Amino acid sequence: MVEKKLTTVSVIKADIGSLAGHHVVHPDTLAAATKILAEAKIKGVIEDFYVTNAGDDLELIMTHRKGVDSPEVHGLAWEAFKEAAKVSKDLGLYAAGQDLLSDAFSGNVRGLGPGVAEMEFVERPSEPIVVFMADKTEPGAFNLPMFKIFADPFNTAGLVVDPKLHDGFKFEVFDVFEGRSVELFLPEEMYDLLAIIGTTGRYIVRRVYRKKDNEIAAAVSVERLGLMAGRYVGKDDPVAVVRAQSGFPAVGEVLEPFATPHLVAGWMRGSHYGPIMPVPLRYSKCTRFDGPPRVVALGFQVKEAKLVGPADLFDDPAFDNSRRTAEVVADYIRRMGPFMPHRLGPEEMEYTTLPEVLERLKDRFKAVAGEPKAKKPKIESELLSTHAAD
């Protein structure tokens, strides 16, 4: 029997500094990373690569035969980021080296700052994938689209009419505070899934599998920088890989959730909600109020571990209305200024003066006669802040 070869797609990203504030990656840093990956391709460490950006995040899309969590491939990504960060420092770019939290690489970039979405599979005769890369948001931003792509029959017609999709999908949801995950089977456990993944700051759809044969369908980066460093160090700006067509959702079904820009956390100072705008690479830069949050989608064919493409999938007038909606929503929500729900809740803000202000005001708060102290309800936000302070 001929042994089937496994192909791995690894998308690893980091913000290593950017041009004119936290706005866009500089071409020289892209070139520095490209050089490292090109050398590694010649040496056979990886089979192929594509280097690009999502706003101020440097994105390495790589294919290889080394499996997920390969020390060699992670080491290579680390080296590429280090070299790019050096260029960034030389050019005096803003926040140079920001996401590289440690100097010591020990086999895996997880926990060191970069975000990672990886999957390994036996290639189908034709293997289309979509790589999503977002800026000014957090990994939970992909919860809603992943749900729609793999579980919502109003989004994905294939769930209803294609026998190959009709059994549904299995979702692995990761709890970023406890470092644990749970598997849920859709459609039968849909309400349980929605009960947890609506809390996008904590429960993140990490992987999706086709239920009937456990074939990997999607992978999302789950790294949350602030939780790793214990302080604000920048956004998590997630990436995701989705397999499409023949037995998976069609490319059009994979892109469809982004037609309605949903509100995500992470705009300005990681402390505001804003609409996520689907953009082509040429608009992959965050200007207005450091945003609005953006997402790019690149389509590739993977052939014998080589990348054919990309197709810049949101570079289409079919998404003009979505962009316009995002602008309308942005105009509207911006008018709320420092008020929730434009501003995030206190437990999720990446910048805050609240402790300092409360400390200053503490002796000026006076008990109001006849008003009892309320018992604090045990609500999710309280659970979040308990864990965040751990």
Ligand code: F6R
């Ligand atoms: C960072 C980001 C920005 C910054 C903001 C303030 O990825 O999205 O919104 O939070 O520009 O940055 P500093 O504090 O570096 O001036």
Ligand code: MG
């Ligand atoms: Mg930045």
Ligand code: MG
């Ligand atoms: Mg960013």
